[in-house]
Each structure stands twice: as structure tokens, then as C-alpha cells.
Amino acid sequence: MSTAPPIKLSKRWHYASEQAISFLMQQAVENTDVVSLAAGLVDFASLPVNETREAAHALLADDAAARKALQYGTTAGSDRLRTLLLEHLARLEGTDVSELGIDRNQLILTTGSQQLLSLVCEVLLDPGDICMVAGPTYFVFLGNLNGVGAETITVHTDDDGMCPQALDEQLARLEQSGRLDRVKLIYLVSYYDNPSGRCLSDERRGPIVDIARKWSKHHRILILEDAAYRELHYDGPTIPSVWSHDTDHNTVVYTQTFSKSYSPGLRVGFGVVPTELVGPLCDRKGNEDFGSSNFNQHLLARVLESGLYESHVEEVCAAYRSKRDAMLAAADREFAGIDGVSWVHPHGGLYVWMSLPEHIETGFRSDLFQMATQRHGVMYVPGELCYAGPVANRPRHQMRLSFGVQTPEGIADGMRRLAAAVHELL
Amino acid sequence: MSTAPPIKLSKRWHYASEQAISFLMQQAVENTDVVSLAAGLVDFASLPVNETREAAHALLADDAAARKALQYGTTAGSDRLRTLLLEHLARLEGTDVSELGIDRNQLILTTGSQQLLSLVCEVLLDPGDICMVAGPTYFVFLGNLNGVGAETITVHTDDDGMCPQALDEQLARLEQSGRLDRVKLIYLVSYYDNPSGRCLSDERRGPIVDIARKWSKHHRILILEDAAYRELHYDGPTIPSVWSHDTDHNTVVYTQTFSKSYSPGLRVGFGVVPTELVGPLCDRKGNEDFGSSNFNQHLLARVLESGLYESHVEEVCAAYRSKRDAMLAAADREFAGIDGVSWVHPHGGLYVWMSLPEHIETGFRSDLFQMATQRHGVMYVPGELCYAGPVANRPRHQMRLSFGVQTPEGIADGMRRLAAAVHELL
Numbered sequence: 001m002s003t004a005p006p007i008k009l010s011k012r013w014h015y016a017s018e019q020a021i022s023f024l025m026q027q028a029v030e031n032t033d034v035v036s037l038a039a040g041l042v043d044f045a046s047l048p049v050n051e052t053r054e055a056a057h058a059l060l061a062d063d064a065a066a067r068k069a070l071q072y073g074t075t076a077g078s079d080r081l082r083t084l085l086l087e088h089l090a091r092l093e094g095t096d097v098s099e100l101g102i103d104r105n106q107l108i109l110t111t112g113s114q115q116l117l118s119l120v121c122e123v124l125l126d127p128g129d130i131c132m133v134a135g136p137t138y139f140v141f142l143g144n145l146n147g148v149g150a151e152t153i154t155v156h157t158d159d160d161g162m163c164p165q166a167l168d169e170q171l172a173r174l175e176q177s178g179r180l181d182r183v184k185l186i187y188l189v190s191y192y193d194n195p196s197g198r199c200l201s202d203e204r205r206g207p208i209v210d211i212a213r214k215w216s217k218h219h220r221i222l223i224l225e226d227a228a229y230r231e232l233h234y235d236g237p238t239i240p241s242v243w244s245h246d247t248d249h250n251t252v253v254y255t256q257t258f259s260k261s262y263s264p265g266l267r268v269g270f271g272v273v274p275t276e277l278v279g280p281l282c283d284r285k286g287n288e289d290f291g292s293s294n295f296n297q298h299l300l301a302r303v304l305e306s307g308l309y310e311s312h313v314e315e316v317c318a319a320y321r322s323k324r325d326a327m328l329a330a331a332d333r334e335f336a337g338i339d340g341v342s343w344v345h346p347h348g349g350l351y352v353w354m355s356l357p358e359h360i361e362t363g364f365r366s367d368l369f370q371m372a373t374q375r376h377g378v379m380y381v382p383g384e385l386c387y388a389g390p391v392a393n394r395p396r397h398q399m400r401l402s403f404g405v406q407t408p409e410g411i412a413d414g415m416r417r418l419a420a421a422v423h424e425l426l
Numbered sequence: 427m428s429t430a431p432p433i434k435l436s437k438r439w440h441y442a443s444e445q446a447i448s449f450l451m452q453q454a455v456e457n458t459d460v461v462s463l464a465a466g467l468v469d470f471a472s473l474p475v476n477e478t479r480e481a482a483h484a485l486l487a488d489d490a491a492a493r494k495a496l497q498y499g500t501t502a503g504s505d506r507l508r509t510l511l512l513e514h515l516a517r518l519e520g521t522d523v524s525e526l527g528i529d530r531n532q533l534i535l536t537t538g539s540q541q542l543l544s545l546v547c548e549v550l551l552d553p554g555d556i557c558m559v560a561g562p563t564y565f566v567f568l569g570n571l572n573g574v575g576a577e578t579i580t581v582h583t584d585d586d587g588m589c590p591q592a593l594d595e596q597l598a599r600l601e602q603s604g605r606l607d608r609v610k611l612i613y614l615v616s617y618y619d620n621p622s623g624r625c626l627s628d629e630r631r632g633p634i635v636d637i638a639r640k641w642s643k644h645h646r647i648l649i650l651e652d653a654a655y656r657e658l659h660y661d662g663p664t665i666p667s668v669w670s671h672d673t674d675h676n677t678v679v680y681t682q683t684f685s686k687s688y689s690p691g692l693r694v695g696f697g698v699v700p701t702e703l704v705g706p707l708c709d710r711k712g713n714e715d716f717g718s719s720n721f722n723q724h725l726l727a728r729v730l731e732s733g734l735y736e737s738h739v740e741e742v743c744a745a746y747r748s749k750r751d752a753m754l755a756a757a758d759r760e761f762a763g764i765d766g767v768s769w770v771h772p773h774g775g776l777y778v779w780m781s782l783p784e785h786i787e788t789g790f791r792s793d794l795f796q797m798a799t800q801r802h803g804v805m806y807v808p809g810e811l812c813y814a815g816p817v818a819n820r821p822r823h824q825m826r827l828s829f830g831v832q833t834p835e836g837i838a839d840g841m842r843r844l845a846a847a848v849h850e851l852l
Contacts, residue, residue, distance in 0.1 A: 004676045006702075008610065008645035010574070013549040013706050016713055040498075047496040053486040060479040070473040070691040072466075111537060111715040118714045123439040140713070147713050148436070184434065219434035250430045263496040265721040276432075280439050287442055287566070287573050288544045289537040293719045294691040295478075 016147035023364060024381065035414035037401045038379040046319045048263055048312050055302035073294030075286045077109025081301040085270055088304065092230065093244050102249050106272055108281055111292045113228050113257035113269035118144050120224055120253055123280040124184055125150040131185040132170065134162040136386035138194045138226065141187060152388035159344065161200030162188060164207040171215040181218040190242050192229040192349025195386045195400035199347060206245040213251060223252045229349040231261040231313055234321040236347035243272065250274045258300060261313050266296045326408035327352050327401065327415065334419035350404040356397045360425055363396055371421045378417035442573035449790060450807065461840035463827045464805040472745045474689055474738050481728035499720030501712045503535025507727040511696055514730065518656065519670050528675050532698055534707055537718045539654050539683035539695035544570050546650055546679055549706040550610055551576040557611040558596065560588045562812035564620045564652065567613060578814035585770065587626030588614060590633040597641040607644040616668050618655040618775025621812045621826035625773060632671040639677060649678045655775040657687040657739050660747040662773035669698065676700045684726060687739050692722040752834035753778050753827065756841035764848065776830040782823045786851055789822055797847045804843035
């Protein structure tokens, strides 16, 4: 036992100390026999073992290339991979590299896209600065905002994503109350949002960029576009990014990751950032780690060059499409008869967002959560974690249901268990 | 051209915006024909291509193991690697795992040891908090301290490292001036210091832990032991860590990396931390990146298990030993005749620390730096970067000379060029 005087932690640590994810992981550890519809892991069966084996073999058979990969890289990351990512981005946007309007120096490679999200908060936000978000939104990013002491303001959101008109009105109100000068960021998960599965509609993308510009009166209001799920697209139209509407590429910070479409274990993500942010983000990243794994960047470059990546993404999407269908079918089967229950039909991503009747709370301390985990052996992410502000003011009757990890049979089983828990409460 | 309003960066970014390393890298890019005695890269020839090929082959041939490595890991890192690191640490300390007095949950795997250094600053230090350092010390860590707005106080340092008596006296003075309550950290590069090459002597290690305890009156004063160069040991005694003197393991945060002894491209480092710090550090790391590359952790575990690691370290040390000898021989040849020039003879690490006559400044704007880079084609790290406080108060006549990257012939050539530049100024 330690009898030493206590360690005095920083104020910043106290800002960030409420980590819902830790509680969830603890629950998972303590309840190993539950069917988890909570975990954000990706499908085990479609992890790219063969593709990575081929790429590693080719990389490590080439002595000079292998040495380069095993040496330090630069803070911003491998030139080779960044060049390939320009081509990749152009393909996703349905255009040519020459039409993108950026060069590779505006790309920064990070440890997953999570590190890019964190770095943007670090270099941009002081305590009391404001970030506008959708409701619900990605709960880990809410932790990043808390971690820098920023204020989070939720903008009305519907099935087409954040509402431009509501955003405009919120910003007008902030100007009236003399607080527009604190607004620095608008955060959007633009494709198959975590947790809601919603896709920001094509029609809303340009207007949101215009609104950010319109209200950039004191300083530039940036948009942080989190496109983590972009390539997990199962049906419906393919839509150009919010970033593509920012023709000067000075307002939108775009970020994407290979964690969902290829392998989270490699931890390779990237950001496309306005020229003026490259230096500040690299300075900060230099302090944090001087650059993410150079080896993995070279490995992923081989995967992209070989053409193995695109065929793998097709396989991954086919696997997730059938899982999504399994979850929606199970929702119809198990929940369609319950009054006041509704859910979003996602066209991509990993999540189905379900709303229960308002009097059924879903939080960690709720009867439903206890009953679901203890008696029926199923776990979900409580929806209230995905909103900013005091818990009392948040919607508390929703759930994020993930179809990423379970098999279609596991999904059907989990949904049956969940419905049983809900029925027991009704 | 951007005509948008300016981006308003955070205060924290402004703290951290003076990045000497960026200037050095820029110089390296602009002067590709110079012999760099500045770069902190490791020896290209001894990068572990064969070892990594074998480990990758074994890992990716085992389908279940490969999937586990390609999936998300935990924020603290792979259990398997952490278990192996306990054995590794026990070997280095000359003891058994059962005698270490910690368990694997006190190990956190990071993106190089740099990320551990950064995380400790984040969770511990508020603006105005004080960290005691040696003079000179690792300049990137000074950037971390600046980045959180901490105050850095330099403790008198000689060829045996930081002087315990001087540390004790400084802390007494801080108490007298009512500032002891701001002291939170003592930072030590305990083996073959970057930049000075000095090793903190065995006799000083226990007393420094005792002093940290003695002055822990308001809260616990922690020691951050940076053992990045520990395994690059060429001659002289092997010394147990400072951490080994902290028998309760509640005062010293120990950090080490595989960047120097194996491969920086994998970016695997680790920390051994007091129990109470595990949660805060993992919370912060969760916000930054949810964990470093799981794949690389599994790869390195294979390397350690196979026994390939220890034989590789022997090869690496043999290569660096001959490079160190080449640099010391060249220093004797080129500089012994110059009055007022002296240098440290390191028993490990990657650096020779050289002092010139006091009137010869070595900074980026100095005549010597210009002459060395522009006319004589050689580059070094100016010693003044490795001190805290206003530049005017720092020693400005020293240089960090790295023998890591160049061949013995390149080292001889670089030292000849450097001596020519110095002679021209005398």
C-alpha cells in the first residue's frame, strides 16, 4: 500500500476524466457471456490477413524499402502514402488528383483519425471556446472537447443530419448574446454517423460550408468533417464530401481512417487540412510522438498500390451489408410491435440507432441496462452518452446498437435478448 | 490564395510553437550535401530487416494471431507484450519478475517513449507548475514542458549527471520562496543522456529518489526517468535504474523505447507507472488515440519471444561502439590541439557533447553554424537548444554531435569539416 502523499493531477486531466468508454469496457470484462451490441470493434472474419501478409512480404523482401520503413519517418508521415492518399481521395470524390486543389503537404498521417480529432482540439480550442455538434454525436469526440475545456452546443439534427437552418439560427443567437467570438468549430460525422447511422444529405453540405463562412466574422470558423465510415457504404447514392464544397480548402478539416475499411490494428488515419493548420498540427504532433508508425504507413502504401485494398473494401462492405440487414430484420421482428419504438435505417457504417418510448431510460444506472446486461445477457451503448450538456437535459431513451462484431446469428440473438428486456419493463 | 479570416489558434499551441526540430529538419532538407552530425536517426545498416521479416512471417502465418493483431487493442496495449516487457525489465535490472514488485497493469504501451513523456506532462502539469531538469537536457522534452505552460528549473549537472545536493538546495530555496507547492516533477535521462552522453552515477540514483520523497510535502513529487538509451551500452558498468531504488514504485515513472535498440519505424515505447497514474494516463491516451498500433505490439512480442531481439541488440551495440570510437578518435585528431575545447566520453547512447571556447557561439544564427552548414558542409545540434530559460542566460558554446547515422568514415569526414569551421573562426 502506498503511504506517499497524493499525486496532484492537472486541471486538464480533471476536465477529461469522465470516460464512458472505460465503464463500457469494464462491463464487457465483467460480463463475458453477454452478447455485445455495444463494442465498436470491426468484423473479425473480414480482417485482412492475406492482404497484409502479401504486403508485408513484399515490403520486407525489398531490403532498401524495408530499412526505410523501419527508420524514423517525418512527423507528417510518409510521402509515398500521402501521394497515394491524394489518388484515393480523388477516387472517392469522383474526380482527378489535379482537380482536388491541394497537394500532399496538406495531408497529415495520424494514429487513427482519432489522433487528428484530438490534435485539432489541442491547437484550436481554449477553455470556453465553442464547438457546434449534431445531436446525437460521436461520444469520444465529446470527451476531446471536454478535455480542452471547450463548450459544446448541440444543433438540431434530423434524419438528413445537422440542419443548416438550425445551425444558422444558433450562430445568430450566439452573436446576439455576444458569444460568436468564442465559436471556432463545427463538428460533423458526415457519413453514417456514429451513433445515429445518419448521412448528412448532399443538399445540406454546401449550405453548412456557406454558414461557417458567413459567421466567420471574428476569425475563421472551421468545420471538422469526420468521414471515418465513408467507405462502409452499402446502398443509396455516393455523395461527395463536405470538404469538396469548400473550394478554397481553407474552412473544412477532413479526416478519414483505415481502421474501419482495412484494419484498426495498424492505426493509420489521415487529415486533409487548410495550409495554415499544417504547421501548428505538426508542431503539436511532434511534441506528442514525432509521427505515427512509419512501418505501418509503408505497409499500407503497398496495400493500396497492389490493388488489394479495393477488393478488400468490397468484401468488407458485403459482410457488413448482410449484418446490417440482419439487424434491421431482427428489429422488425422483435420491436415493430412495440408502441413508441423507432430506429434509423442506415445506408452504411456500423450502427443502428434506436429510440424507445420516452419513459424507458437506457443509461448505465437504468433498470433497462441492468436487466439487459445482468438478466438477458446483452449490452448496448446508452444513447445519453452521445449528447453534450447536463445529463438531465439529454434524451435518455435511446440506444446505439452495433452490428460490427457479431455474426448475423449473434445479431438476431442479441436483438431478441434486448427485446425481452424491453418487454419486461413495459 | 486564402482571403478567409485568420484561424485563431489556442493558447496552448502558442506555448509550444517554437520547434527547434522543425528548423533543423528544414536545414537538412535545404542542405542535402552536408554531413549531418545533427540527425537523431539510428544506424541504417543495423535496422532489423531479417528479424522483422521472420516475426511478421510467423505472426501472419497464424490466422487467429494475425486477426487479433489487426483488430483494435486496448488503450494500455497488448497484454502479451506487457507480460514480456516485465521479463525484459527484470533482465535489465538483473532480477526476477517476481522481485520487480509490479504487475503488468502498471505498464502502458505508447507511440515511442515520446508519447509517454507527453502524456505525463498532460495529466500532471498545469501552467506555472515546475519541473526540475538537468542542464543540458533533452530538448524535445523542454518543448513538452513549454507546451503545457510549465516552468523549467535547471539543476546543476556534472559528468555524473544531476547533482543530488544541488537538487536538494534548489528545492529548499523553492520552499523558502513559497513555491515548493508548484514543484511536481524531476526529469532525468538516466543513461547516456541526450544530449550530453552522461550516465547518472549509481551512487546518485538512490539519493535523488530520497530527495523527491523528502520534498513531497504538499503532494507527491514524481521522477520521470527517461531510459531511452539504456540498452545502447558499450562499456563500463551496467547500472540498475533510478526506478529500482523506488522500492514502493510510487515515485518514479520509468519509460523506455524500442526505437533505439530495435526500430523507430515501429514506434513502440512503454512506461512503468505508479498505480494511481494508470487510470489518468489511459484516460488521456484514450482521448488522443485509443491505443498505439496493436499490430506492431504483436510483432514486437514475436521478436522478443523468438530471442531475435537480444542478438540484434548485441549487433547494434557493436556497430555503435565502433562509431563512438570513430568519433572520439576524430575528436582527438581534430580538436585536441584547440585550447578550450573539451568533450564527454560516453559509455553508451548516440551523442558526443562538445564544448568550444566560450566566445564561440554555436546557435542557428551564429557565424559557426552558418560557416559549418554553408561552407564546410556539416551540421550539428546547437547546445543552447538543450537548456531551459531565456537564451541570453544559457551556455551558447556547445554542440551535440551524433554518431548514429554516419558511417565511421562519414563521422571522420564530418569531424574534419567541423574542425575546419572552428579553425576558421579562431
